[in-house]
Amino acid sequence: MKIHPNDALLEELLLALGSEHRTLLEHALDCSYCRARLHSLPSPERGKGAERIAKVLGWLRASDYEESLERSTKDLKSRELALRKERNEAPALYVELTELPSGQREFLLRNVPRFHTWGLFELLVQRSWEMAVGSPAYSEELARLAILVSECLRPDAYNMELVEDLRARAWAYIGNAQRVRSDLQGAEQSFEVAYYHLQKGTRELLERAIFLDLKASLLRDQRRFDGATRLLRRAISIFLQEGEEHRAGRSLVKLSTVYDDSGRPEDAIPALSEALGLIDPEQEPRLLLSAWHNLSFVLADLGRFLEAQSLYRKARPLYRELSDAWTQNRRKWLKAKILHGLGQSFQAEALYLAAQTGFIEEGIPYDTALVSLELATLYAGQGRTAELRRLAEQMVPIFASRQIHREALAALAYLKQAAEAEKASFELVARVAAFVKRAQFDPGARFEGAVA
Secondary structure (H helix, E strand, O other), X not given: OOOOOOHHHHHHHHHHOOHHHHHHHHHHHHOHHHHXXXXXOOOOOOOXXXXXXXXXXXXXXXXXXXXXXXXXHHHXXXXXXXXXXXXXXXXXXXXXXXXXXXXXXXXXXXXXXXHOOHHHHHHHHHXXXXXXXXXXXXXXXXXXXXXXXXXXXXXXXXOHHHHHHHHHHHHHHHHHHHHHOOOHHHHHHHHHXXXXXXXXXXXXXXXXXXXXXXXXXXXXXXXXXXXXXXXXXXXXXXXXXXXXXXXXXXXXXXXXXXXXXXXXXHHHHHHHHHHHXXXXXXXXXXXXXXXXXXXXXXXXXXXXXXXXXXXXXXXXXXXXXXXXXXXXXXXXXXXXXXXXXXXXXXXXXXXXXXXXXXXXXHOOHHHHHHHHHHHHHHHHHOOOHHHHHHHHXXXXXXXXXXXXXXXXXXXXXXXXXXXXXOOOOHHHHHHHHHHHHHHOOOOOOOOOHHHO
C-alpha cells in the first residue's frame, strides 16, 4: 500500500475484529519480536490489485477471514510454546556446556543438534554481559560460543533478522571485553563486525542504542571524547524514547566518566544526578552504587567535601552489600579523599594505605599510582619529607615493572628525585598527580619536569 489508511478505514478494521483477534493485534503492535516475524512472512502475490487491497483492508468473506486468523493464532501460540520450551531448557544446556573443558565446548556445539536453539543462544549472550565486569575474558568466550550457536540455527525455524540482532550484540560484547583488556585494536575490529550484523538485522532502535552505548566506551578509551559523547547522547535519547529508563541511566553514568576523563568534571555532576533518577536499584544495584560513588568522587575532586560525605553516607548500605575487593578498595579511596579534605588526616592516611595495598594486590597500576600520589599530597602538605621520600622510592619500582604510560613513569621518577632532594612541594606532588591521571587516557601526553 503506497498511502496510509485514513482513520475511518482503521476504525472499520478494528471493529471487524473479535476480542481475541484484537488482543492478538495489540500484542503484535507492542512486541518487536512479533513485528519482525510479520515482516518476514511471504507477501501476497503482486498483480492481483483488487484482491490484494481487499486482503489488506479486511474485506474478505467472514468465514475466510476467521479461518485465516485462526490458523495464524494457532501458529503464533505454537511458536510461543516452542520458544518457552527452549528458554526453559537453556539453563541445563548451559550448565552441561560450561562444565566441559574449554577445548571441548566448540566441538559439542557444532555436532550436537539439541544445543542448536534460540534459548541457548539468548542465554549465552545474557551470561556474557553478566560476566563483563568481573571476568572479561570469560565474557568474550561466552559471546563467541553464542555466535557459534547462532551459526547452527535453522533459517526455516527462526527469524534470521532477529538472529542478526543478537549476533550483533554478541560481537559488541566481544569488543567490550577486548576493550576492558586493553586490546583496543581487536575491539575496533569486533565492533565493525557487530555493525555489519546490526545492519542485516531488524533495524530496531533499541538494538542500535545498545551498540552505540558499548561503542562509546571504546571511543572513550581511545580518547575520542567528542565521538563518545555524541554516541552516548544518541543512545540515551533512544533509550528514553523506548521507555528503557534503566539503560538510559547506565549510559548517563558512562557519559559522566567521559566528561571527567576529558577534564570536564563539572559536567559530570548533572549527568550523574539525572542517572540516579533513572537507575532501577532492584535490576542493577552495582550500577546505582557506581553512580553514587562517581558523584561523590567528582565532588571531592572539586573540593566539595561535605556534599561528597553526605552522598557517601547514603551509599554505605550498598557498599556493605557489595563486599568484593574491587568495590571495597575504591570505597576506601573515596573515604580517604573525603576525610583528607575535611582535615582528618590520621584516618585518611590509614585508608589511603589500605586502598594502595588493595590496588597492588589487584594488579591495577594506575589506580595504585593515583592513590599513592594522593597520599603523597597528604605527606607534602604536612611537611613529612621522610615519609614522602620513602613513598616515592617505593612507587617507581612498583610501576616500572608494570604496563604504565612511559611519561607517567617519568613523572613519578621526577617526583622521586625531588623528594630525595627534599624539594617535593605540595604543588609539585599535585601537578604530578594531575598529569598521571590525564596520561591514563592520553597516550600522547608529555611531562615537562623542568617546569616544576
